[in-house]
Amino acid sequence: MTFSFHKMHGLGNDFIVLDARKNPIQMNPALAQALSNRHTGIGCDQLIIIGNGKNQADVSMEIWNADGSEVEACGNATRCVPVFLGRDVIISTAAGLLDARLSDEGACVDMGRPRLSWDEIPLAYAMDTLSMPVAWEDLKEPTAVNMGNPHVVFVVDDVDAVDFGRLGNIIEHDQLFPERINVNIVMVTGKNHLKMRTWERGAGLTRACGTGACATFVAAKRRRLISGKTQIDLPGGRLVLDENSEGHIIMRGPATYVFKGEADWASFS
Numbered sequence: 001m002t003f004s005f006h007k008m009h010g011l012g013n014d015f016i017v018l019d020a021r022k023n024p025i026q027m028n029p030a031l032a033q034a035l036s037n038r039h040t041g042i043g044c045d046q047l048i049i050i051g052n053g054k055n056q057a058d059v060s061m062e063i064w065n066a067d068g069s070e071v072e073a074c075g076n077a078t079r080c081v082p083v084f085l086g087r088d089v090i091i092s093t094a095a096g097l098l099d100a101r102l103s104d105e106g107a108c109v110d111m112g113r114p115r116l117s118w119d120e121i122p123l124a125y126a127m128d129t130l131s132m133p134v135a136w137e138d139l140k141e142p143t144a145v146n147m148g149n150p151h152v153v154f155v156v157d158d159v160d161a162v163d164f165g166r167l168g169n170i171i172e173h174d175q176l177f178p179e180r181i182n183v184n185i186v187m188v189t190g191k192n193h194l195k196m197r198t199w200e201r202g203a204g205l206t207r208a209c210g211t212g213a214c215a216t217f218v219a220a221k222r223r224r225l226i227s228g229k230t231q232i233d234l235p236g237g238r239l240v241l242d243e244n245s246e247g248h249i250i251m252r253g254p255a256t257y258v259f260k261g262e263a264d265w266a267s268f269s
């Protein structure tokens with residue numbers, strides 16, 4: 001039996017989008033991994049399933065990493081949903097309701113309030129989350145932030161000089177992080193201007209991570225490296241981050257529809 005899929009991306013963080021509003025889709029880790037595989041499947045960083053919303057939500061969104069793990073939040077995919085549907089939407093996710101609107105750049109989304117205490121990240125034991133007393137070689141004293149999903153943010157002198165493909169993987173799997181972790185490195189490039197890279201839990205190095213940009217904005221603000229609305233440059237392009245009067249993190253940036261394809265479920269079983 002065949003199915004339709006849509007390829008989208010947010011700054012090169014790429015997604016297979018399945019529209020399950022008419023016909024529900026029962027995903028599982030093995031199937032998500034098979035579809036995401038860039039050699040034997042369709043290929044993506046994350047698999048996104050859009051379903052029908054309940055109560056205040058217009059639609060629901062499931063997020064599966066390329067390694068087959070189901071996760072709570074994806075900032076770039078959240079921007080893709082209003083672009084896919086061609087209208088502003090309230091999206092229900094495992095991390096709560098998100099307000100996503102069309103904007104000049106693509107989309108503007110309210111990613112909610114960050115959570116900052118050690119057990120909300122979560123970490124394996126109690127510690128300060130602003131400057132964690134830990135280090136992995138030259139990556140030291142990160143700030144931890146939960147944006148619906150768990151992140152650590154390291155401030156470095158030069159994001160391009162870090163052996164991030166090796167260190168990101170080691171940190172993601174450290175026993176300090178019982179649910180694993182998304183790892184971000186950031187440098188200050190100007191007033192309210194940052195440059196960052198992300199090693200994503202369950203996907204590795206990506207061109208951009210929306211929740212990573214939100215977590216990095218929060219960490220940089222907590223460390224007084226920035227003072228307000230901030231431009232963040234990622235390998236795939238630029239996002240603009242701000243905080244509203246309720247302490248919610250607001251992210252603006254592109255979201256791109258690439259193509260619609262057809263595939264056969266039998267190829268992935």
Ligand SMILES: N[C@@H](CCC[C@H](N)C(=O)O)C(=O)O
Pocket residue numbers: 013045046065071072073074075076077149150182200201202203206208209210211212
């Ligand atoms: N690419 C996403 C984040 C996807 C989930 C993440 N890898 C996790 O495991 O939490 C984004 O744009 O935020």
